[in-house]
Amino acid sequence: MRFSVFLNARSMAPEDDRGLIQALAIHAERAAALGFDAIFMPDHHFNGYMPIASDSFMFAAYLAAKLPHMHFGFSVTSVPLHHPVRFVERINILDQLTDGKLLVGIGSGTTPEEMIGFGVDYRDAGAIADRNLAIAEQLWAKGLEDPAVEIDSGPHQGRVLQRIAPAAYTPGHARLMPVALKEASARRAATHGWPAFIPAFTPPTIGGTEPMRHVAKHFGVYRAMLDEASHSPEAIARALDWTTHTYQLVHVAETDEQAREEMMAILTAYQEAIEREAAFNARAESNDANKKTDRTPNALTEDWIGTWCLYGSPETVVEHLKPYAELGIGNILCGTTTGPLTDERLRLGDQTLRLLSERVMPAFRKA
Template sequence: MRFSIYLNAQTPGPQEDVGIIQTLARQAVEATRAGFHGVVLTEHHFSGYNTYGDNFMFAAHLASQVPPGTKFSLAVAVPPLHNPMRLAQQCNLLDILTGGELIVGFAAGGSPLEYAGMGRDPGERHAQMAHNLEILEAALAKKPEDPPLEWETAFEHGTLHTRIMPSAFHRQSPAFARATQSDSGAEWAGKKGWYLFSAREKPQALAGRWRLYKQALRAAHAEEVVQDRLDWSMVQKQVYLADTSERAEAEIRERLVLMADNQRRSFGHVKDLRDAAHLKSVVGVSPQNPDEFLDHAMLIGDPASVREQIREYEAAGIRHMAMLFNFGFMTPETADRSMRLFIDEVLPAFTG
């Protein structure tokens, strides 16, 4: 089992932003030096759900701070919110800065507040993602001597005459992943040979999804590729440890109230936007239903119980888990205490 630290701390306001980002950077360095294999960063804007916003820029900074060989995963970049030429360029540059240790995951996102701020329509996000990814792949594959690439999205158009610069570290492009909550998405990723990212689901459901993914991989790719994709495909969980399971659950329920309140405020700003009413749980369960969220999205308890919960995912075929320790407007001390319990009393059981 591999573990990555997942950075996605919520912010209560501008007075806290600088300290939160500094804390996340410190925690990423501490976790990777302690034995975490990677760092995972996500993309969110304007809502307070993610403080740093730009996962490419933050990853570029952290790449020089963490131990060499640390795997960086973006979970995710949201293609409809990007110019596809600039996105291709960012992917290749970050691949170089991480020494080729990069997986860029893609998903449609869906927060109406974020789409509104970027001037996009969330109702078209899936079609726009598929179209923009086609442009991205064509741009990355283009050679200088090829005919010009004419491209057009719902918002922009252009002509690529030469190639995307820079090139990637040691291949045409960095590795890509599909972030999905569906079996059909898992099969699509397997056929493409992309990594699979998932979250907010229980081991039994993930076991079935991973089987479909593995079957699709094996039908189209060599066994070496299959094993590499299974090694680094990922399930993300929010994690909280305390000295007793009862204390952990009681304390985390207070955090879920704060997260649910923030989500309601966020969506309330754009209640009239098309599709906003249907996007309150774009990655599965929501903290507005705390019992379901605890059951599906989290690993909580004392170290022994968290070890047993991870074993269930390991038995389901999961080899890589991204752990989110700093969330729900935690103080640095609270997040540090939980992460330290994991490093001292859970991590050694899986890494030796």
């Protein structure tokens, strides 16, 4: 089983942005030195959630030059916010710069505040995402003499006469990673032989204390579709190798009691940041076009912790992860900088990296 780091810190003020960028670059380098397999980043705008996430492609290119052996991923790219041409161009450039070590999570969901900033009607986000992905496939396949690709997906317009440059490094294009929450998304991943994100909940409830039940259900659907798609055993193995389960917060300490106490301090600061962001989203939801239909539980509740957190001593974390490894999850994505990025938060994040590397990851590496 692989282990990857999710850079998901928050900046609470403009004067904190530069320090956050520098600190996360160092954190990523530390993770690489400790044997983690990949660095993943979110795709967010305006709200202080990972300021570099306003262009994660650019930050990934910066890190790729420093860490050429690492894989890089996005969890997840909000496809409706990206013009299909820029989406394809940036992925191709990163695919070249990383020698194909790229994993592009794709989804349609984001916050109303982000949607209105890009002129996207929240109600149309799913349809725009599907249309943009279909156009992206046309752009990846287009040769110089092929007919023009017409782009008309709501907020995005255009007509592409030539090919996309540069060409992709990976045959076809870099691996995309849908979230296997809906049947259509799971089938998209399985049909193409791509990895998938396997969630630990089933809407409309976003949270709960039985995450493995949901993970097993979603993974089972995706795995069955992979088998039905008639891929070679090697292609199935490549897809499962990066099939990912995500923890928004991973925190490891010497004892379970220490880990719980430190985790609750992290979550208290995280929840304060979430509540501030919710006030801006409430303004965005002042019209019907941007009404959300779901709500994330308070991060201080056991429901949220049960779904999104992995914590405890190294021994406890190993025992927790064994069923996921046995199920066939290929990659554990670890949020190690969750919440506002203070000096203390960085210390705790580095502590988690070290203990995962020294006392958790060896239990899941192939001999």
